Amino acid sequence: MADTDDLKETHDYHLDIPQRAQPFPLKGCDSLDWGMKNRLSRIFAPTTGRTVMLAVDHGYFMGPTTGLERIDVTINPLLPYADTLMCTRGVLRALTPATFTKGVSLRASGGPSILKELSDERIAVDIEDALRLNVAAMAVQVFVGGEFETQSIHNLTRLVDQGLRYGLPVLGVTAVGKDLARDAKYMRLATRICAELGATFVKTYYVDKGFESVTAACPVPIVIAGGKKQPEADALTMAYNAIQQGAAGVDMGRNIFQSDAPAAMIQAVGKVVHDGFSPREAFAFYQDLKQDIKTAR
Numbered sequence: 001m002a003d004t005d006d007l008k009e010t011h012d013y014h015l016d017i018p019q020r021a022q023p024f025p026l027k028g029c030d031s032l033d034w035g036m037k038n039r040l041s042r043i044f045a046p047t048t049g050r051t052v053m054l055a056v057d058h059g060y061f062m063g064p065t066t067g068l069e070r071i072d073v074t075i076n077p078l079l080p081y082a083d084t085l086m087c088t089r090g091v092l093r094a095l096t097p098a099t100f101t102k103g104v105s106l107r108a109s110g111g112p113s114i115l116k117e118l119s120d121e122r123i124a125v126d127i128e129d130a131l132r133l134n135v136a137a138m139a140v141q142v143f144v145g146g147e148f149e150t151q152s153i154h155n156l157t158r159l160v161d162q163g164l165r166y167g168l169p170v171l172g173v174t175a176v177g178k179d180l181a182r183d184a185k186y187m188r189l190a191t192r193i194c195a196e197l198g199a200t201f202v203k204t205y206y207v208d209k210g211f212e213s214v215t216a217a218c219p220v221p222i223v224i225a226g227g228k229k230q231p232e233a234d235a236l237t238m239a240y241n242a243i244q245q246g247a248a249g250v251d252m253g254r255n256i257f258q259s260d261a262p263a264a265m266i267q268a269v270g271k272v273v274h275d276g277f278s279p280r281e282a283f284a285f286y287q288d289l290k291q292d293i294k295t296a297r
């Protein structure tokens with residue numbers, strides 16, 4: 001029975017306070033629907049508007065990449081330090097604890113292995129399954145200038161249409177073919193095409209010259225891939241420069257899981273992305289943590 005005895009009769013409608021909507025912290029995303037923004041908030045930390053995405057989807061075309069041979073052993077211990085995990089549905093179902101409640105960016109395109117023409121991808125996940133897995137975004141490779149450029153862009157636009165229907169963001173991943181120059185001109189072209197055709201956010205590579213023009217010309221958030229493994233100090237410098245020049249975070253794989261101390265490295269990257277650490281401060285933090293972890297063993 002409803003308890004009406006103590007029902008309060010006084011009300012405060014705060015008539016002097018106009019209702020205000022908080023601006024959404026991600027660029028170009030303000031007009032998105034609530035579900036889309038809520039999912040983006042599981043990728044980009046609402047406190048900083050930035051993200052450390054841990055990319056471990058390499059196996060979808062490379063097989064058991066160095067550092068990813070046993071994802072349960074090497075990657076799961078890093079999950080507490082990531083804002084988001086980027087992986088395939090195979091890895092998600094087989095190896096990722098369902099107690100991981102942060103955002104998942106699901107690899108949603110695939111097809112060719114490293115033995116074939118990589119741009120010949122198709123959509124590899126039904127949106128129904130992405131929703132069943134409760135992921136925060138679907139990621140699709142876009143090969144601007146590649147042999148199957150149009151097909152890969154069609155993969156993006158199909159996923160964008162489906163994502164808009166259900167409130168699921170799409171990450172457009174710019175893949176640079178072997179014969180293409182990795183410069184600001186190419187990155188501007190590729191990222192802008194992804195954004196114009198509806199990608200909610202875009203992943204690209206950092207370039208030393210003119211990266212700020214890439215982020216400026218892209219109307220939605222950009223995250224950078226880490227690329228090939230480099231010394232930790234260099235990878236931290238790259239992350240720092242990218243953030244200073246307008247990136248909203250990193251989607252980093254090999255420079256974390258192939259590091260001498262992956263747990264220390266991902267935390268150091270987090271300090272750069274979220275706490276404004278300089279490369280020098282972040283590298284010192286990495287070294288200290290690496291030593292602590294070694295001592296604790």
Ligand code: R5P
Binds near residue numbers: 058
């Ligand atoms: C590779 O194709 C995947 O999309 C990776 O997620 C991406 O390249 C980021 O990983 P890494 O930092 O190792 O380049």
